[in-house]
Amino acid sequence: MIGTNRRKLLVASAVLVTGALTLSAIPAQAFSVRNEVGVTSNSIKLGITLPMTGAASPGYNKIPGAMKAYFDYVNANGGVNGRKITLVVKDDAYTPTASVQATNELILQDKVFAMVGALGTANNKAVAALVNPGRRGIPDLFVNTGFSGFADKKAYPTTFSLFPSYIMEAKIMSMYIKENFPGKKLGLLYQADDFGRDALAGFKTGGVTFDVTVPYAPLSQATPTTPPTWITKLQAGGAEVVVLFGVSSATAAALGAAYAMKYHPQWILGSVGGDATAIKLAGVPAPLFTGVQTASFLPAPADTTDEYVKLFQTINTKYNPGATFDNNILAGMNTAFVTVQAIAAAGKNLTRKGLITAIETKGSTFASAGLTPMAPTATSHAGYNGYWFGTYDGTATLKPNGGVYTVYTTDSGAGAVAKSTYKRPAMPVNGLPTN
């Protein structure tokens, strides 16, 4: 009968909890140790869904290679508690329904232990609603989206954020704008979905009012006649500083249209839309980046003084040959690094439940490349909580303003924005987390 052993195990657990009952009537097999799905004595299988093909794939499609490179590095050094990590990659082309299909395959056919780094707000929401890893107890680690809702443990019991939320980003950006561009006419170009809605909430809390607001429907940037209409509205409104909260393809479309229409505001890009790799692949030449500002929570990819960047570059050269190191590689390796940290923290007897508990109880102390701490707790599955601002030069290289990382921190609620005092702990020896 389906689920017999599982039922007996649950029954046995209930009996043990009561403490007052004899054990003689409970079947012996109730106490047998059940092998966790996707875990053997020498292996751990993880899965990821993201766009590897299609219009949304440039840049993002470098992430799995980076993650695999770091996992290969860990595996070459003995794995985690003797277990080597494999990553099964499924292409969803950024289509939510494809994400659902791909995740079902990862769970039912590939039998992964956990999902890690699944990309996209709508994609992850679709998976949560239709695959329901939360109900199944399947860890959904460090999703590649800053949608604030994924930190809600009640709604998404097994999902963990890694990125700071878009609300945090908008709140921090609000302070940055007020400090650096007082009196300027402000424009906002944003994607009209959960992503942009999070940003609007953050700007409202942050106390910034835009003189011109231009929402755009997702994917409308692909229609050549659309981006010029954005620019026309921003120009007509006299916006001197334009915040763009959209995806990189929209950034490329906006920068291209603005250049053609001789409109040169101060651009401030949200972290999602500030991916230089994707923007350049969309046809924007590097010189157009000059002076464009954006936000990040990781060190700059070109900052070889950073020990994580330095190590990750070395790993990338050895285990991911041919892939140019950029923010996507950095982000992918960092996600893999935090994943290894979490698996190590879960101990030798690796279970899905144990992994979730480990992140909830120890996640705030995890080492990582992030310049702010992670913030998971037993009641919240929030990720990093801060940003620094930088400016691109004419080679599309991002450098922190003033040459130093001035990190601001906040929360997704009404909390104030403050300069972070966080001092990142030293990287574990050889970049190999052990606990």
Added chain:
Amino acid sequence: MTKARVLSMLSATALVSMMVVALPTAAHAADPACDGKLTLNSCGGVTSDGAPYAIQVPGNFNGTVILYSHGYRPNVPVPAGIPGYGGYKVTNTAETAPGQSGGNMAITQYLLSQGYALTGSGFARQGWNADSAVATDVELIGIVKKQFPTTKKVMAWGQSLGGFITQALAETHPDLLTAAAPMCMAAGTVENELTMAGDFLWGVKTLFDPSIQGGNYAAGAAGYAQAMGDLVKFFTVLGKVQAGISSGAWPDTSSATGQALAKAGIPVRSALLLIGLMSGINTQSAHFDSISGPAGALKLAFPLAVSPALAVLENGANAGALAILAIQDVEGQSGGAIFDNTKTDYAARVATGSVVFNVALGGDEAIAGMLGALSTANPGAPRATGNAAAMAKMRALIQHTGKISIPTVTMVGVADPITPAGASQWLADKYAAQFAAEKAAAMSAYKTTGAYVPPKKQLVSIWSTTPASYTKFDATAAPITSTPAAPGTNHCNFTTAQFMVVAKELVSVDKTGGFVAGSALATLVRKAGNLSVDPMYRAPALKFYE
């Protein structure tokens, strides 16, 4: 893609099922007439309420009879020329096993070869007939037992409305049955089944053609004429919507509300998709997976922006047609309008869908605009008000409690457009609560007796799944809709191998008292293909419950 190609997807075979088992000519009320052949004794007769029935008893009869209840057949003829149903004439021909209506005798032959006798009626009344059908089935069981006294056990199964009847029979007469298998079942109440269809029809009427009456039909012949007129209008306007998915144009019959949305730049495909999502119409259909795109420029845009609407079009054609036929039928039984959406919160219903299909819906602004247009605040989108007395009468029709007291197997396609998988999920959820209570009771008894007697699991849920991707495109990047419907889509669209899994579960219960389970079941479903018995799979709930 032509209108005919999409609309030809209507699953008339499942709704309008015909029987191929020949009845003896000498049949008369209550007493079956049998041909007496030793290898297969074929009998026929008519129950006391006038339902023709058939009984087939093999020479190696093993003492177990399997009773089949067929699915929904309209209770009115449908004039020629109406897509899907045109030319249908009301029939109460008996069926004794799945597949017979399509000429597939494999399941019949398998069960007969195993020594099982088969029986089933055509029911005295068509349309929504669960109350009378249960009574017919009970009487038929008695007739079979009387005619064949060596009968020891009876198992019941059925499809669609027949699944509803089967579950109702199992709930009300568990003493008569050893096992039950409601397949692609309607579940709970007739009201929740009709709500999905009614919501979709209301949306089409409200935006695309307000001349569609959409319910509250007159009694008698006048109401029949109104319903047939609605069918014509419904399919005509869907054809216009289909054309508009490519051109962007809204139907020329669109309401003022629809025209305002069109003027605001909202594509007709987005409006159609929203109506589908708020009704609970599946976004995967016979030919549209909402995943695949043609090579080239539309690779991403097609699945993100277009395919979900085309899926709703294919599925909605089934749902809306059902709404017209079934609403007219149930209104006739109840004495007035039985669809009421005066309190329906469509915005809440699309909370998840508006995220998953944000692109196809045109983004937040477009979604807000459409929901505003369809809200109760807009007098240009009048809600349907039911007749209180008629609705009370409808609610007095037989309902499921969800209680399972005999071994039960369900099977449904995850993208069934008529009886959504959520109906079977409803039963699974009810049983999960029942099983939890039984476990608690067992534990409580253990505390006093010292012996733990675990409850026996009585439900196996089988899901017919869609392939990873299945939309095909021709050389011009146009989707191909001439191929057979994908597994997991369309109504009761099961292969013989999939039916066999259910049949073998019934055989297992008969022979061993338990289901095929564990690795044996895994092997069985794997070999059948496109099936899942993942206990953690959850189909989305019917919107009726949201």
